[in-house]
Amino acid sequence: MSEDRVPHSADTFEFLEEDEFNWRDYAIEDYVTLVVFWLLAIDVFLQFFSRYVLGSSIAWTEEMARYLLVVVCFLGSAMAVRKGSHIAVEFFYRYMPGRVGLTMSTLVDIVRVIFFIAGSWITYKLADRTNAxxxxxxxPKSVIYYLVLVGFLLMLLRSIQAAIRHWREGTSELIFTEDDG
Structure with missing residues (x-):
């Protein structure tokens, strides 16, 4: 070992404080998504175990994993809408004058609500027509489509809440205020 490197002792490590869990910071879709995610994890583990350990895979695990992943994605998207963490092009919000940025933010809120209304309607019609x-x-496959519909409706609800919050505050999560620098 070189002389300039000193081995770490237990005294040199700093321990980070644990984050405190507050159940009020989360909404119903967070908990439902967590449950569906764990069902997915168990399903994939069962698929792996049966295929590579037992040598004979269970037939239904692959199809269920696919559908559970779809449900996790749509319910997780509702979480992202609530938190405002979907990917966005922030250039225009940050570098345009305040009024232009606010107008663009309002336009984005309106288009987002319209998109989720359209997605909800199309998903409902698809689920209603699916008999397979x-x-x-x-x-029935329509069960999966109805779960996707629930995800769309939650995204619609959360985007309406975000739009109302933006209109009341006169801002958006993407717009910097004067104090942000």
Whole structure:
């Protein structure tokens, strides 16, 4: 070992304080998404275990993993809408004059609400017309479409809440205020 490197002792490590969990910081979609995610994790583990350890895979695990992943994505998107963490092009919000940025933010809020209304309506019509059953499980595929519809409706609700908040405050999460520098 070189002379300029000193081995670490237990005294040199700094321990970070643990974040405190406050259940009020989370909404119902967070908890439902967590449950569906763990169902997905168990399903994928069961698929891996049966295929590589037992040598014979369970037929329904692959199809269920695919559908559970879709449900996690749409419910997780509702979380992202609530937190305002979807990907956005922030250049225009940050570098345009305040009135232009605010107008663009309002336009984005309106387009987002319209998009989620359209997505909800299309998903509802698709679920209503789907009569097929899943291949390996005796469950109608329309159940998955209805769960996607729930995700769209939650995204619509959260985007309406965000739009109302933006209109009341006269700002958006993407617009810097004068104090932000």
């Amino acid at each position: 059953m899943m291949v390996s499980v005796d469950i």
